[in-house]
Amino acid sequence: MALVLQTVDLQKRFGGIVATNDVSLSIEKGARHALIGPNGAGKTTVINLLTGVLRPTGGRILLEGEDITDLEAHKRVHLGIARTFQINQLFPDLTPLETIGLAVSERLGMGGQWWRLVGSKSAVVEQAVEVLDRFHLADVMHERTATLPYGKQRLVEIALAIACRPNVLLLDEPAAGVPEAERHDILAAVAALPKDVTVLLIEHDMDLVFSFADRISVLVNGELFVEGAPEDVARDPRVKAVYLGEEADA
Amino acid sequence: MMAAEESGDASRTLVAQANAALAARARWSPLEIAFWLAAAASIFLFPTKHLILTEIAILGLFALSLDLLLGYAGIVSLGHAAFFGFGAYAAGLLAKYHVVNEPVLALLASGIATMLLGFVTSFLVLRGSDLTRLMVTLGVALVLREIANRLEITGGADGLQGIVMDPILGRFSFDIYGHVAYVYSLIMLFALFLVARRIVNSPFGLSLRSLKGNPLRAAAIGIHVNGRLVAIYTIAAGYAGIAGALLTQTTQFASLSVLDFERSADVLLILIIGGTGYLYGGLIGAVLFKLMQDWLANLTPQYWQFWIGLILVIIVLVGRDRITRTTDPIRALVQRATDRVWSGVRGSG
Ligand SMILES: Nc1ncnc2c1ncn2[C@@H]1O[C@H](COP(=O)(O)OP(=O)(O)O)[C@@H](O)[C@H]1O
Ligand SMILES: [Mg+2]
Numbered sequence: 001m002a003l004v005l006q007t008v009d010l011q012k013r014f015g016g017i018v019a020t021n022d023v024s025l026s027i028e029k030g031a032r033h034a035l036i037g038p039n040g041a042g043k044t045t046v047i048n049l050l051t052g053v054l055r056p057t058g059g060r061i062l063l064e065g066e067d068i069t070d071l072e073a074h075k076r077v078h079l080g081i082a083r084t085f086q087i088n089q090l091f092p093d094l095t096p097l098e099t100i101g102l103a104v105s106e107r108l109g110m111g112g113q114w115w116r117l118v119g120s121k122s123a124v125v126e127q128a129v130e131v132l133d134r135f136h137l138a139d140v141m142h143e144r145t146a147t148l149p150y151g152k153q154r155l156v157e158i159a160l161a162i163a164c165r166p167n168v169l170l171l172d173e174p175a176a177g178v179p180e181a182e183r184h185d186i187l188a189a190v191a192a193l194p195k196d197v198t199v200l201l202i203e204h205d206m207d208l209v210f211s212f213a214d215r216i217s218v219l220v221n222g223e224l225f226v227e228g229a230p231e232d233v234a235r236d237p238r239v240k241a242v243y244l245g246e247e248a249d250a
Numbered sequence: 251m252m253a254a255e256e257s258g259d260a261s262r263t264l265v266a267q268a269n270a271a272l273a274a275r276a277r278w279s280p281l282e283i284a285f286w287l288a289a290a291a292s293i294f295l296f297p298t299k300h301l302i303l304t305e306i307a308i309l310g311l312f313a314l315s316l317d318l319l320l321g322y323a324g325i326v327s328l329g330h331a332a333f334f335g336f337g338a339y340a341a342g343l344l345a346k347y348h349v350v351n352e353p354v355l356a357l358l359a360s361g362i363a364t365m366l367l368g369f370v371t372s373f374l375v376l377r378g379s380d381l382t383r384l385m386v387t388l389g390v391a392l393v394l395r396e397i398a399n400r401l402e403i404t405g406g407a408d409g410l411q412g413i414v415m416d417p418i419l420g421r422f423s424f425d426i427y428g429h430v431a432y433v434y435s436l437i438m439l440f441a442l443f444l445v446a447r448r449i450v451n452s453p454f455g456l457s458l459r460s461l462k463g464n465p466l467r468a469a470a471i472g473i474h475v476n477g478r479l480v481a482i483y484t485i486a487a488g489y490a491g492i493a494g495a496l497l498t499q500t501t502q503f504a505s506l507s508v509l510d511f512e513r514s515a516d517v518l519l520i521l522i523i524g525g526t527g528y529l530y531g532g533l534i535g536a537v538l539f540k541l542m543q544d545w546l547a548n549l550t551p552q553y554w555q556f557w558i559g560l561i562l563v564i565i566v567l568v569g570r571d572r573i574t575r576t577t578d579p580i581r582a583l584v585q586r587a588t589d590r591v592w593s594g595v596r597g598s599g
Pocket of ligand 1: 014017018019037038039040041042043044045046
């Protein structure tokens with residue numbers, strides 16, 4: 001299988017803290033890959049490095065063999081990497097329709113046009129409405145995002161990444177804080193993505209991880225600890241020690 | 251089959267709703283139309299006030315320029331006079347040395363020259379916090395003022411004298427009562443307002459509002475944040491430059507005062523009075539500011555700045571939020587009226 005995303009000895013230091021310590025990940029095309037680990041393990045930092053929010057202090061990032069280590073964040077999106085944030089990062093004053101429309105028109109290369117009115121390209125509106133409808137956001141698409149309940153905002157957060165039609169989707173705890181009933185919507189939408197879309201999922205809920213992932217990487221203290229198929233990771237005594245040991249200690 | 255058709259209908263309805271909602275944003279409201287009718291009427295209603303009205307129009311254009319930066323892209327500036335002054339001197343030099351004699355062409359040339367300055371200096375404000383931006387913009391304006399002060403060609407502290415303007419389009423000569431100057435300024439303001447209105451209602455304008463709210467997420471959906479900031483900074487500089495050029499053309503004089511810090515501070519004050527992010531704030535603010543200045547100057551010649559300062563403090567303390575909240579019901583009313591008028595127009599048409 002072809003590798004889509006690869007990191008080579010990726011490292012990130014924040015002063016004295018080594019948040020990412022020589023992480024070498026290999027993610028195959030179409031993989032449903034989970035990245036797990038205790039709080040503060042450095043999972044979010046890895047996503048920030050992959051998406052260009054942070055620059056690594058060492059190592060390289062390859063997208064389909066191309067070095068993108070120094071590429072600006074927005075260019076990585078154009079190459080097909082999209083993400084969601086652990087803590088919602090939305091546009092509070094815009095409506096969900098405008099929000100999703102932004103991502104669509106950017107993807108279609110119309111985001112910088114200043115002579116055209118918003119909404120005058122039917123392709124943008126149609127695609128935006130389709131995404132909103134898929135996430136059950138159509139009924140609130142004209143409201144200010146800031147006024148939406150948390151669950152709806154979380155859906156906008158996920159829908160916004162999907163609207164970028166990524167080849168590689170990085171999900172940072174997408175179901176965090178979402179009530180059980182709405183979790184299903186999010187997971188169903190992720191599960192319904194085309195098979196060739198590669199997904200990297202950070203998640204704490206182990207049931208969810210094991211039902212979703214075909215491969216799991218465990219990160220502890222910034223280091224890649226174990227990587228393998230779900231069954232193997234589940235059986236690995238070291239993983240048990242990290243997870244169960246923590247609980248036993250606590 | 252049936253189900254597919256039904257869901258097709260449903261999604262078509264949603265798309266139609268979405269289109270309608272987006273189109274509504276860019277629609278002219280009755281208040282807007284009234285505003286511009288009043289502006290046009292002022293030409294005939296106040297023929298003796300054309301000099302001060304010209305000043306107001308120019309100030310309004312200058313504030314509109316800052317609104318594009320502050321209200322839409324969230325870029326703060328304490329040195330916006332740099333562009334106003336640059337445009338003012340550019341227009342003066344073009345006329346004085348007969349480079350471009352026709353005023354409208356000279357105005358455009360001054361605007362384009364100022365855009366170049368805006369483009370170059372935009373890279374200084376890309377990085378950094380609001381505080382850095384305040385300092386950098388302030389610094390650029392100070393440097394420019396000092397350059398104008400030292401150079402021979404700008405006339406130093408004496409200013410640029412001996413400017414004689416040709417008739418507009420070769421036909422309309424500037425008169426001492428400022429009639430032609432006012433009509434000219436008002437037309438330019440309106441034309442540039444139309445362009446600005448188009449820009450803020452475009453995908454580009456929407457992307458500005460997004461990156462103002464959350465640059466991190468804007469970049470994460472593929473928006474070239476810095477590119478957009480450079481673009482709007484350049485455009486805003488051009489607007490300010492044209493405002494400055496209008497001042498030179500209508501007064502046939504340019505002095506160091508066009509680059510004064512006070513001018514940068516005033517325009518910020520005007521926007522705070524009128525409100526940001528809806529394009530009319532700068533225009534309404536300019537009217538209120540000039541009226542206030544006039545009224546207070548008559549009332550207490552020495553202390554008008556004291557009163558202006560006090561009013562500023564009150565506005566900031568009371569908070570624009572609270573002020574807008576009291577006007578929200580009015581806005582909602584206007585919105586409803588707009589919708590009704592437009593649906594009426596469509597219904598009958
Ligand atoms: N911007 C930052 N500056 C300083 N330290 C940071 C920053 N971001 C993350 N860290 C530190 O890096 C470590 C890993 O954090 P993070 O990647 O958020 O972990 P996780 O997502 O696995 O919970 C933590 O110790 C955190 O405090
Ligand atoms: Mg995290």
